[in-house]
Amino acid sequence: MIVDVLSFVMLALGGFFVFLGGLGALRLPDLYTRMHAASLTDSFGTILTLGGIMLQSCWSLATVKLLTILFFLMMTGPTASYALANAALLSVDDPEPHPPPATET
Amino acid sequence: MVTLFGLVLLTLLVVTAVAIVITPNLFVAVMLMSIFSLIMAATFFILDAADVALTEAAIGAGMSTILFLGALALLAEREQRSRGRQWLPLAVVALTGFTLIYATFDKPRLGDPSAPVHQHVAPWYLEQTPVLMEMSNVVTAVLAGFRAYDTLGEVLVILTAGLGVMLILASGRPEPSRRGPAAVAGGLRHHLIPRVVGQLLIPFIVLFGLYLQFHGEFGPGGGFQAGAIIAVGIVLHALLEGEAAGRAILPTRVLVGLMAGGALLFCAVGIAGMLLGGNFLDYAVLAANPVAGQQLGIHLVEAGVGITVTGTLVAAFHAFADREPAA
Amino acid sequence: MYYAATAAILVTMALALARALLGPTVYDRVLAVNMFGTKTVLLVSIVAFLSGRPDFLDLALAYALINFVGVLAVLEFFQKKRHYERPR
Numbered sequence: 001m002i003v004d005v006l007s008f009v010m011l012a013l014g015g016f017f018v019f020l021g022g023l024g025a026l027r028l029p030d031l032y033t034r035m036h037a038a039s040l041t042d043s044f045g046t047i048l049t050l051g052g053i054m055l056q057s058c059w060s061l062a063t064v065k066l067l068t069i070l071f072f073l074m075m076t077g078p079t080a081s082y083a084l085a086n087a088a089l090l091s092v093d094d095p096e097p098h099p100p101p102a103t104e105t
Numbered sequence: 106m107v108t109l110f111g112l113v114l115l116t117l118l119v120v121t122a123v124a125i126v127i128t129p130n131l132f133v134a135v136m137l138m139s140i141f142s143l144i145m146a147a148t149f150f151i152l153d154a155a156d157v158a159l160t161e162a163a164i165g166a167g168m169s170t171i172l173f174l175g176a177l178a179l180l181a182e183r184e185q186r187s188r189g190r191q192w193l194p195l196a197v198v199a200l201t202g203f204t205l206i207y208a209t210f211d212k213p214r215l216g217d218p219s220a221p222v223h224q225h226v227a228p229w230y231l232e233q234t235p236v237l238m239e240m241s242n243v244v245t246a247v248l249a250g251f252r253a254y255d256t257l258g259e260v261l262v263i264l265t266a267g268l269g270v271m272l273i274l275a276s277g278r279p280e281p282s283r284r285g286p287a288a289v290a291g292g293l294r295h296h297l298i299p300r301v302v303g304q305l306l307i308p309f310i311v312l313f314g315l316y317l318q319f320h321g322e323f324g325p326g327g328g329f330q331a332g333a334i335i336a337v338g339i340v341l342h343a344l345l346e347g348e349a350a351g352r353a354i355l356p357t358r359v360l361v362g363l364m365a366g367g368a369l370l371f372c373a374v375g376i377a378g379m380l381l382g383g384n385f386l387d388y389a390v391l392a393a394n395p396v397a398g399q400q401l402g403i404h405l406v407e408a409g410v411g412i413t414v415t416g417t418l419v420a421a422f423h424a425f426a427d428r429e430p431a432a
Numbered sequence: 433m434y435y436a437a438t439a440a441i442l443v444t445m446a447l448a449l450a451r452a453l454l455g456p457t458v459y460d461r462v463l464a465v466n467m468f469g470t471k472t473v474l475l476v477s478i479v480a481f482l483s484g485r486p487d488f489l490d491l492a493l494a495y496a497l498i499n500f501v502g503v504l505a506v507l508e509f510f511q512k513k514r515h516y517e518r519p520r
Contacts, residue, residue, distance in 0.1 A: 011433045015440030018471065022444030025451050025467060031459055034451070038467045049437060049474050053481050062486035069477060069493050072309070073470060076500035079302040080466055086296060087507045088459040091514060106435055107479070113442050117449055124453050132510075136461045139502060140452060143472050143495075150476055150491060153483075158476075159491050166469070167498040174509040182513075299504060310497050317490065324487040334494060341501045344508050 007055040014048030017041045031088060039081035046073050111151045118144045129183055135173045142166040155325035156244045159317070163333035168418050171340060175425030238399045240322045248327065249403040249410075253386045256406065257371055260413050264368045267417030271361075274424040303345045310338035318411045322400070328407040332414025339415070340422050348426055355419060363416030370409035374402055434482050441475045462506050469499030 024037025050070045054063050121144065125137045142165030149158035213220035234246045248256055318331035343351025375386040382390050388402025389395035445468055452464035473492045480488035 008433050011437045015437035018437075018444050018474070019440045021467070022447035025464065026447045026454075031457060031463075034460065035463055038463055042467060042470050046470065046474060050477060052437075053477060057481070057486065060486070062481070062489060065486070065489040065493065066477065069473065069489065069496055072306070072493065072496045073473065075302055076306065076496065077470060079299055080500055080503045083296060083299040083504060083507055084459060084462055084466070087511060088457075091459075091511075107483070110438060110442060110479070113446075117446060120453075121449065132458060133461060136452060136465050136506075139465055140449060140468050143468060146491075146495070147472055147475055150488070151479060155485075155488050155491060159494060162491060162495050163498060166495070167502060170502050171505040174505055178509040178513040303500075303504065306497065306500070310501075313493065313497065317494070320490075325490055330494070334498070337498055337501050341504070344501070344504055 003055050003058075007052045010048045010052030010055070014045050014050075014052055017048060018045035021045060032085070035081060035085055035088075039078065042077050042081075043074065046070065046077070107151055111148060114144055114148045114151065118148065131177055131180070131184055132182055135170065135177055138173065139166050139170040142169065156242075156327060156330070159325050159330045160333070163330050163337070167337045168333055168340070168422075171337075172421055172425060175422060179425075179428055237396065238403070239396050240400065240403070242322055242324060242326075244325075245321050245327050245403065245407070249406045250388065250399060253375075253406060256410065257375070257386070260368050260371050260410055263413055263417050264364055267364045267413075267420050270417075270421045270424050271357075274428065300345050303341055307338050307342055310341065311335055314338065314411075318407065319404075321407055322403065328410025329414055332411040333418060335411070335415045336418035336422070339419050343422065343426065348423075352423060352427075357420070357423075360416050360420040360423070363412050364420065365413075365416075367409040367411070367413030367416065370412065371406055374405045374409070378402070434478055438475065438478050438482070441471050441478070445471050445475070458510060462503060465506075466499065466503050469495065469502070473499070 018041060021038055021041025024041065025034050028034045028037055047070065050066050050073075054066045054070075057063050057066070118141065121137055121141045125134050125141065128134055128137070142161060146158045146162040146166065149155075149161055217223075230247055230251060231243060234240060234243050238246050238250055240246045240250075314331045314335035317326035317334060318328065319326075321327035321331070339351075339355060342354065374388070374391075378387040378390055379385050386402075388399045390398060392398035392401050448464045448467045448471065452461045452468070455461045455464060473496045476492040476495065477489060480486060480492065
């Protein structure tokens with residue numbers, strides 16, 4: 001009973017975070033802010049959703065497979081975001097001119 | 106409810122397809138093709154066709170995207186403007202499209218048990234697979250057992266395609282004088298985190314490919330999917346460590362040997378059937394009792410398919426990635 | 433609740449597709465494709481569970497691995513291409 005309620009809540013929160021990530025990727029103004037939204041909600045939504053499903057299938061082969069999927073997504077998701085952000089940062093040929101540092105005496 | 110999900114996915118598919126055709130930027134088109142393959146894989150999956158979905162994901166969204174990108178890195182990014190309107194091709198395509206859409210009006214309802222496709226051979230396969238082969242995955246039994254000639258033809262087509270790519274594109278040794286600085290030829294070698302994580306993942310990818318290869322008789326899997334996934338693992342190593350290291354672990358001789366060896370294994374199983382007294386590709390004579398013979402035959406044949414697919418995909422990747430653009 | 437989560441994932445896939453179509457730079461599109469891939473993994477996991485066939489989770493696992501390699505391939509080839517295009 002408690003497992004069902006917990007699974008329900010986790011799936012609901014997971015769906016909510018995933019939707020929030022999609023909304024952020026569409027509406028935020030700049031590339032880096034979009035990356036922030038997409039990668040954070042990717043990780044968190046994945047943990048919640050897959051965790052919710054895992055609670056429903058207690059200790060079977062399906063749980064082991066879901067744990068493996070979770071492990072791989074946790075390893076590759078942040079790495080892909082890092083590689084993308086690194087490539088985007090290094091590829092800027094003419095960066096925006098920064099305002100000169102204010103020198104106050 | 107699942108039908109509704111299928112409808113949403115198909116709508117996204119149409120939007121993606123229209124966008125692929127309209128956009129003049131080829132790189133955008135390649136990215137959208139990757140999304141297209143993903144939506145197709147999800148749609149196949151919702152229609153309960155797991156083997157096809159797995160193949161589409163492994164080949165379409167995996168190797169296909171990598172090969173397109175390898176080709177695109179050598180070319181210009183915008184497509185050429187077409188000269189003038191082409192009325193004749195437009196008329197032909199519109200006529201064919203309308204004919205196909207008209208033909209779907211008479212299609213039986215999805216999953217209708219009295220449809221013609223369910224009347225003749227399909228029930229026979231479904232009934233005879235547990236009796237003749239004792240295998241739970243009917244798709245593999247049909248693909249590698251009942252319709253093995255088809256699969257032999259497919260393997261030979263894949264081998265021919267691989268040889269064709271190598272004959273047209275393989276440049277031998279790239280000239281060292283035209284190579285850019287090591288930062289470009291070195292792949293992602295200078296980025297530590299993707300390199301470490303990627304190297305950690307390669308054994309898991311290859312292991313998963315082997316799991317799909319040998320588990321194909323019980324669940325979704327089989328030679329084509331396994332070959333594609335193992336090829337993706339090998340290509341990941343080449344991407345991370347640079348082309349030279351990628352060539353060093355699987356030189357061209359070995360790749361050609363893999364491509365031809367898989368097809369050879371398939372034909373050898375067929376000829377062994379003939380030599381032991383049955384017909385060509387008759388597996389029942391390969392072992393002591395017919396059921397064990399069928400299973401042994403299917404295992405060997407699927408292994409042959411997997412080997413050829415791996416060799417061809419890795420050879421195609423190296424053929425593209427080795428070239429310098431014609432600057 | 434499975435249906436609600438699946439609906440949320442489908443809506444997010446549509447939003448990611450919109451970003452892939454709109455995104456002014458290449459990296460926006462790569463971000464959208466990466467997001468689309470992980471959402472596909474989640475969708476396949478939930479639907480596999482919903483329809484009671486847990487042996488279909490192999491597909492989600494395959495996709496999780498392939499998505500990563502696809503993103504790395506895009507970045508590698510784009511970097512290579514920019515090197516060749518840069519005026520020497």
